[in-house]
Amino acid sequence: MADLKLTGARKSFGPIDVLHGIDLAVRDGEFVVFVGPSGCGKSTLLRVIAGLETVTSGEIHIDGARVTHLPASERGLAMVFQSYALYPHMSVRRNMAFALENMGLRPAEIESRVARAATMLRLTDYLDRKPKALSGGQRQRVAIGRAIVRDPKIFLFDEPLSNLDAELRVATRKELAALHAEIGGTMIYVTHDQVEAMTLADRIVVLNAGRIAQVGTPLELYNHPSNVFVAGFIGSPRMNLLPAMVAADDGTLRLGIGDREIALPRPASGLAEGQSVTLGIRPEHVEIAPDAGMLGVSVDLVEQLGGESFVSATAPGLPEITLRQHGQSRLRRGDVIAISFTPDHLHLFDATGAALAGPDRPGA
Incomplete structure (x- = not known):
């Protein structure tokens, strides 16, 4: 060899x-x-x-x-x-x-x-x-x-x-x-x-x-x-990629997504207020929130695979968001749900598409 x-x-x-x-x-x-x-x-x-x-x-x-x-x-x-x-x-x-x-x-x-x-x-x-x-x-x-x-x-x-x-x-x-x-x-x-x-x-x-x-x-x-x-490209379904903007930089990262401003508990790592970024979150790290949640979305499609389900949902001003659920989902097209993101699994990318340093990434 x-x-x-x-x-x-x-x-x-x-x-x-x-x-x-x-x-x-x-x-x-x-x-x-x-x-x-x-x-x-x-x-x-x-x-x-x-x-x-x-x-x-x-x-x-x-x-x-x-x-x-x-x-x-x-x-x-x-x-x-x-x-x-x-x-x-x-x-x-x-x-x-x-x-x-x-x-x-x-x-x-x-x-x-x-x-x-x-x-x-x-x-x-x-x-x-x-x-x-x-x-x-x-x-x-x-x-x-x-x-x-x-x-x-x-x-x-x-x-x-x-x-x-x-x-x-x-x-x-x-x-x-x-x-x-x-x-x-x-x-x-x-x-x-x-x-x-x-x-x-x-x-x-x-x-x-x-x-x-x-x-x-x-x-x-x-x-x-x-x-x-x-x-x-890597991952099936693909990572959710959402346009966002840094709304404030005060030790935590606050992102404006759609018409909502969301506080995310992770270091800003040199981000500047008003900076455009892309927020990435994999489908398995998107959770259905019991109450108000982080973001309200409308269910467009539910793919039932038996042992797991994939839910496609939309919100005004955002691309489609995919959730992975264990087992069989009870959701149906047209349902309105609240979702939240697992903070430790967020990815941030700058305007050029390059990954930004975070708590679990070199350069943090």
Whole structure:
């Protein structure tokens, strides 16, 4: 296995800049997930690492060796594609063995590697089947097995689960996590699904418009987003982001939200009266207040999931606010309720979208 380092990696297609100077280090044995909205550059970045695209400028090192202009076939990486890319006329066994045969390995070594991968991926009973006789999940496991047998320096996954139905996605995701725990390989995984990112990654790289918005563990990004983009992207449902203004600065923070002025028990941390900020609060930290509460809202939608419920509500002058409730909600569309925010879980962002220091944030 190997580590990876990108320094100032840029990629342009003609006049269009797709990657804007990516600096990133992936440690040996780490599972790193690239996540972001469509068009943010995550698949292009993976293809640049693989050698399927050449960087316009910048450097790429694998295990300390410069591979910036090395062709894909000489980088020692293995890529698993969204489309499986299996040979339809070959059996599962031949699909996994084919690359090894081209590498000139001895038949005994090829058989050993294929058998080991098939055991890991529970494919032993399907080795003589053609891809058309397999389910979508089994085909994806064959594609992963074809990568495993090559014993690559780094595994690259380009949205490998996007063609699977919801149940298979969950099952295959668990298998990938177990596979990483077993073989300990360096893995880089691209997805647009932030739930996959949260459940699989040692670290997540959040990309936005060809730039890295933040890098960190799943819980670091969830609990301490460094900017409004990450705050709104990581988490399902997304963080509530409300426009606010600092109404006073007297040791506590008072925010004007909509037509209400709300006192929040946290240090102002250098905020100035009249300053525009964005207040962030996750749905699980919005509470229904028994009496007057902090803010009155009208219920627009209740999503009942059985074990939990999501309530969407609105108030004049504010964007939609989402609440997460444990169990089954009794609320109905049109109900008017009072809500309050858990003070210890508030996030504040300045006019540029950058996170402001608070009691649990560096710089406080």
